Amino acid sequence: MDQPAIHPLTMDGRDPAALRGDPISGDRYTSREFMQQEWDHLWTRIWHVAGRTAELEEPGDYVVHDFRHESVICIRQDDGSIKAFYNACGHRGMRLTDGSAFAEAFTCPYHGWKWGKDGMLQYAQDPHDFPQGNPCGKLKLKELRCAIWGGFVWYTMDDTAPDLLDYLAPMPELYKNYPMDTGVRVFWMKINLNTNWKFATDNFSESYHTRTAHPQVPPWIDQDVDTARHEMYPAGHGRTVQPMRPSLSDRLPDGVPHPFDHILRQWDIDPDSYPDYETKAMQGWLDLKAAKRRLWRERGYLHYEHMDDEQITDSPHTVIFPNVTISFLPDNILFFRTEPHADDPGKCTFDLWCMAFPVAGQTEVESIMAGPQPFSEADMLWRDFDNGQGVPEIEGQIVYQDMMLAEGMQRGMHSRGYGDAYLSAQETRVRYFHEVLNDYLAGRR
Known part of the structure; x- marks a missing residue:
């Protein structure tokens, strides 16, 4: 072994x-x-788990992770990467979406601002009416660091956290x-x-x-x-x-069916072939390894x-x-x-x-x-x-x-x-x- x-x-x-x-x-x-x-x-x-990569198979697939009063969107991009954004409209903070679904863009339910998958503002009502200038193409949802391990999608709110x-x-x-x-x-x-x-x-x-x-x-x-x-x-x-x-x-x-017997039988091992309980437990465990290796x-x-x-x-x-x-x-x-x-x-x-x-x-x-x-x-x-x-x-x-x-x-x-x-x-x-x-x-x- x-x-x-x-x-x-x-x-x-x-x-x-x-x-x-x-x-x-x-x-x-x-x-x-x-x-x-x-x-x-x-x-x-710290790093948080938002969901699983299996939930984000296509561009526009997203998951929302709510944590205390915070909320984060993780969304698959056109290039296959995954980005994470705070779930708050950059206009006046309205929460953009709940749950997990698909979206080409997120439209704020308050004033209709529209944010693309990449977080950039695509549409604002009356764009000429802003003293600072048209916000479209200028504003972006606040982004968080996002990474993948083990089929899980992770994000952190700390820009200085370790990778x-x-x-x-x-x-x-x-x-x-x-x-x-x-x-x-x-x-x-x-x-x-x-x-x-x-x-x-x-x-x-x-x-x-x-x-x-x-x-x-x-x-x-x-x-x-x-x-x-x-x-x-x-x-x-x-x-x-x-x-x-x-x-x-x-x-x-005695007489109670033993769950280990069932496991052994699944791999063609006869639990009654062992002379005593100790041998079945110890040698059976080794035989199980060998059977799995073989089969x-x-x-x-x-x-x-x-x-x-x-x-x-x-x-x-x-x-x-x-x-x-x-x-x-x-x-x-x-x-x-x-x-x-x-x-x-x-x-x-x-x-x-x-x-x-x-x-x-x-x-x-x-x-x-x-x-x-x-x-x-x-x-x-x-x-x-x-x-x-x-x-x-x-x-x-x-x-x-x-x-x-x-x-x-x-x-x-x-x-x-x-x-x-x-x-x-x-x-x-x-x-x-x-x-x-x-x-x-x-x-x-």
């Missing part, structure tokens, strides 16, 4: 010695003042073998949650909660603490890499072509600072994102995108977070979580279980009984996330 290469930027995500020890206080989740500091020093300086690939480092190098831009978004949901946006980054920065919150996971993703790799990186990103095999310390009762082409799993041994059987759960999490699974990419409410620090939106790689003859996929789905681009569902009642499509799924915990955590942050987190070594990345956030707020980054 190939040994995974450790990137030179990697820091040990289980070593608290890498931390300053900054406290994680409750007011970070509840204070409007803290929320404003995040806007001033974090959100206006996108530098900001994301080392993720582009770590995941260069995944044909991310070929993924089809088979499930797409945006959920209103009554919790601060940081709950998700905290939650996805550790797997210590998994045995308690997600008892269905250990039978097929190894949760034994010493088998996982916990990594963090200078820009604030991090990941946990776990083998997709049964945990030796988490056994299902991927004839089975139509063409996305395996450049993946290494770890990538075709394991689960790298990756946090991109500050608010994006991507699970790079062998056949799926799961995208999670939380964004703050416009004004209330106790609310956020949670985006769930389930993407699947194309496999020959496949018409339906089993999404880990959303169950069986047609293999086709999904429309967005917008839901209120409503204590789980508003999202029946994902009831019982792993991410549903996380969200069921979120509002209780938010209430706990208001309690005088909470002072600071008392963290295990495997939760080191939680405090590291908050220390990088503190660096932004203090002007150290």
Whole structure:
């Protein structure tokens, strides 16, 4: 088996010695003042995901990304590039458009000014009546920096921010073998949650909660603490890499069908051929790698072509600072994102995108977070979580279980009984996330 290469930027995500020890206080989740500091020093300086390149196939295709009180348009140009503009008319600030669609030009609904795909003003009523001269061909929508990675369209409001690939480092190098831009978004949901946006980054920065919150996971993703790799990186990103095999310390009762057996059979491996549970878990995992290496082409799993041994059987759960999490699974990419409410620090939106790689003859996929789905681009569902009642499509799924915990955590942050987190070594990345956030707020980054 190939040994995974450790990137030179990697820091040990289980070593608290890498931390300053900054406290994680409750007011970070509840204070409007803290929320404003995040806007001033974090959100206006990082790279945001506006959408996917698959949504912008033809010139004039555009997506709109609303973030707090700001709104940005990303639109495909005639030369194939993508430009980003603030969604505000250069005349008197009227918002130009909502949602995602196609436009040769944007016409302001207030005074009819018309802006081209390139942002230039094409038409203004009574152009002779402006003391400064005809604004057409002179004025342009305010443009933002825009870039692409992984099939995602990114933008930043900061003219001095590092280039996108530098900001994301080392993720582009770590995941260069995944044909991310070929993924089809088979499930797409945006959920209103009554919790601060940081709950998700905290939650996805550790797997210590998994045995308690997600008892269905250990039978097929190894949760034994010493088998996982916990990594963090200078820009604030991090990941946990776990083998997709049964945990030796988490056994299902006799007679209960084992999910790993089903996975083995999918690749012509007889789970009953192993003499005991330990051998099935450990040797079966190695045999699964070998079977995928041998059969991927004839089975139509063409996305395996450049993946290494770890990538075709394991689960790298990756946090991109500050608010994006991507699970790079062998056949799926799961995208999670939380964004703050416009004004209330106790609310956020949670985006769930389930993407699947194309496999020959496949018409339906089993999404880990959303169950069986047609293999086709999904429309967005917008839901209120409503204590789980508003999202029946994902009831019982792993991410549903996380969200069921979120509002209780938010209430706990208001309690005088909470002072600071008392963290295990495997939760080191939680405090590291908050220390990088503190660096932004203090002007150290």
